[in-house]
Amino acid sequence: xxxxxxxxxxxxxxxxxxxxxxxxxxxxxxxxxxxxxxxxxxxxxxxxxxxxxxxxxxxxxxxxxxxxxxxxxxxxxxxxxxxxxxxxxxxxxxxxxxxxxxxxxxxxxxxxxxxxxxxxxxxxxxxxxxxxxxxxxxxxxxxxxxxxxxxxxxxxxxxxxxxxxxxxxxxxxxxxxxxxxxxxxxxxxxxxxxxxxxxxxxxxxxxxxxxxxxxxxxxxxxxxxxxxxxxxxxxxxxxxxxxxxxxxxxxxxxxxxxxxxxxxxxx
Amino acid sequence: xxxxxxxxxxxxxxxxxxxxxxxxxxxxxxxxxxxxxxxxxxxxxxxxxxxxxxxxxxxxxxxxxxxxxxxxxxxxxxxxxxxxxxxxxxxxxxxxxxxxxxxxxxxxxxxxxxxxxxxxxxxxxxxxxxxxxxxxxxxxxxxxxxxxxxxxxxxxxxxxxxxxxxxxxxxxxxxxxxxxxxxxxxxxxxxxxxxxxxxxxxxxxxxxxxxxxxxxxxxxxxxxxxxxxxxxxxxxxxxxxxxxxxxxxxxxxxxxxxxxxxxxxxxxxxxxxxxxxxxxxxxxxxxxxxxxxxxxxxxxxxxxxxxxxxxxxxxxxxxxxxxxxxxxxxxxxxxxx
Numbered sequence: 383x384x385x386x387x388x389x390x391x392x393x394x395x396x397x398x399x400x401x402x403x404x405x406x407x408x409x410x411x412x413x414x415x416x417x418x419x420x421x422x423x424x425x426x427x428x429x430x431x432x433x434x435x436x437x438x439x440x441x442x443x444x445x446x447x448x449x450x451x452x453x454x455x456x457x458x459x460x461x462x463x464x465x466x467x468x469x470x471x472x473x474x475x476x477x478x479x480x481x482x483x484x485x486x487x488x489x490x491x492x493x494x495x496x497x498x499x500x501x502x503x504x505x506x507x508x509x510x511x512x513x514x515x516x517x518x519x520x521x522x523x524x525x526x527x528x529x530x531x532x533x534x535x536x537x538x539x540x541x542x543x544x545x546x547x548x549x550x551x552x553x554x555x556x557x558x559x560x561x562x563x564x565x566x567x568x569x570x571x572x573x574x575x576x577x578x579x580x581x582x583x584x585x586x587x588x589x590x591x592x593x594x595x596x597x598x599x600x601x602x603x604x605x606x607x608x609x610x611x612x613x614x615x616x617x618x619x620x621x622x623x624x625x626x627x628x629x630x631x632x633x634x635x636x637x638x639x640x641x642x643x644x645x646x647x648x649x
Numbered sequence: 650x651x652x653x654x655x656x657x658x659x660x661x662x663x664x665x666x667x668x669x670x671x672x673x674x675x676x677x678x679x680x681x682x683x684x685x686x687x688x689x690x691x692x693x694x695x696x697x698x699x700x701x702x703x704x705x706x707x708x709x710x711x712x713x714x715x716x717x718x719x720x721x722x723x724x725x726x727x728x729x730x731x732x733x734x735x736x737x738x739x740x741x742x743x744x745x746x747x748x749x750x751x752x753x754x755x756x757x758x759x760x761x762x763x764x765x766x767x768x769x770x771x772x773x774x775x776x777x778x779x780x781x782x783x784x785x786x787x788x789x790x791x792x793x794x795x796x797x798x799x800x801x802x803x804x805x806x807x808x809x810x811x812x813x814x815x816x817x818x819x820x821x822x823x824x825x826x827x828x829x830x831x832x833x834x835x836x837x838x839x840x841x842x843x844x845x846x847x848x849x850x851x852x853x854x855x856x857x858x859x860x861x862x863x864x865x866x867x868x869x870x871x872x873x874x875x876x877x878x879x880x881x882x883x884x885x886x887x888x889x890x891x892x893x894x895x896x897x898x899x900x901x902x903x904x905x906x907x908x909x910x911x912x913x914x915x916x917x918x919x920x921x922x923x924x925x926x927x928x929x930x931x932x933x934x935x936x937x938x939x940x941x942x943x944x945x946x947x948x949x950x951x952x953x954x955x956x957x958x959x960x961x962x963x964x965x966x967x968x969x970x971x972x973x974x975x976x977x978x979x980x981x982x983x984x985x986x
Contacts, residue, residue, distance in 0.1 A: 390748075468739060473749070473753065478726035478754055479753055
């Protein structure tokens with residue numbers, strides 16, 4: 383897997399965003415300063431604790447997830463689509479890299495960007511409120527899985543898109559609403575009606591935000607609302623991570639298949 | 650030793666359009682092979698099938714014995730492609746573009762950097778190594794495409810209209826370079842609109858039309874398929890065209906000038922002179938015009954019956970492929986759009 387060719391493509395993909403921090407790292411840093419200042423300090427000061435945590439601390443995991451997966455998606459979709467648009471993706475396609483190597487390199491590099499953005503957002507949050515890490519290994523595993531998942535989805539987006547507007551639509555009109563309704567700014571335990579919880583549980587973002595919140599704060603809404611029956615209730619975060627991992631592998635398998643059949647890549 | 654390229658009944662369909670129609674072609678290792686044909690003949694489709702940018706609809710295609718789909722990694726590793734389009738990574742300086750490409754082919758970073766320097770020097774744009782592609786002139790961009798194809802030291806170099814729209818100096822530089830590479834053992838597949846280019850460089854050429862192979866031959870063999878014209882200036886104008894026998898396909902008289910169309914002008918001229926003298930004509934001057942490869946090309950790609958005649962070639966002159974480069978501007982425009 384770690385062939386010279388794979389490393390060359392992975393390095394190229396990393397350098398592409400590392401050398402453009404104004405386009406890749408500055409925007410999420412500034413946006414999240416605003417989020418923390420407005421939602422956390424100004425509005426959050428008027429909100430009671432949620433699930434036993436100050437509001438500004440409660441929203442940190444959700445904002446980390448929002449930034450990380452958005453950037454992972456955006457990086458992969460842009461890289462693929464821009465390469466298609468200008469046809470320089472031919473440099474990769476005409477090389478002896480295997481389709482698996484191509485996909486893992488694109489996904490891996492985009493996931494790295496998502497992870498770096500996640501760390502930046504956590505660092506910004508740290509400037510506003512002390513943040514601890516309750517379950518470090520679980521947190522790292524979750525972040526890797528969800529950024530890889532959205533990088534994999536970004537590849538599909540980049541292959542399907544017909545123009546740049548399509549990428550904007552995917553990010554702004556699908557991804558963000560799902561994240562905002564994914565319990566970033568509220569706890570599922572605040573819902574009074576069971577249907578509200580049931581509806582929320584259909585949103586896959588809920589599981590991602592909850593897993594990161596469990597890793598950072600040690601709190602899981604999924605345990606709180608009892609998504610798993612009695613004796614297994616505490617395993618909810620682990621089950622979430624398992625399902626997310628499976629989903630990520632499936633999405634990457636779809637990516638490899640699309641590369642193999644040349645969807646959006648070959649005539 | 651398997652051939653460098655071998656296709657058997659290769660087919661590519663785009664809906665109802667058949668871009669490649671049962672194309673069977675073999676290019677031997679070490680050959681300098683030309684692919685000629687008008688726009689839309691299927692030349693680029695053929696090339697892209699070999700490198701994996703087009704998926705074939707049927708038939709077989711192998712590069713050095715490796716199937717282009719089943720053994721795509723081995724097949725692609727053997728090929729260096731300089732395409733028509735400027736499909737170069739815009740994010741990086743051109744030297745890095747080359748090191749990345751070499752890296753994808755498994756060449757370690759330090760060696761890739763050395764190779765990038767070498768090929769940039771070889772194509773004459775080393776001093777632009779830190780520039781990005783968009784800042785290069787048209788000619789330099791064309792040179793970079795060649796450098797990118799060479800950086801992996803391919804066994805098969807594919808050049809898709811490498812001299813389209815370039816100035817005379819660059820054209821000659823490229824010719825010199827690819828000749829050198831071929832002499833060093835690299836198999837070369839060249840597509841071109843310039844007949845002179847094919848005639849000058851290629852061991853063999855295939856003429857394609859509408860996705861089909863029309864013929865494969867050496868440039869000399871092709872030229873022999875055409876007819877020559879012997880123009881004779883007589884001391885006095887004949888009253889009627891002389892009856893010269895079956896070797897003369899067509900005889901026309903215009904004042905004291907007699908034009909006779911024959912298969913082989915050089916071999917037939919003495920007999921024609923003898924016959925005319927025997928008929929009592931006095932000959933002042935004689936001139937033989939050979940059929941150009943360009944005329945044969947036009948004829949082969951236009952005639953339904955594949956019969957080569959000078960008259961049909963002349964009538965097709967307006968649609969002839971651009972041997973003088975005048976249509977390059979149009980092609981460039983299409984590329985930009």
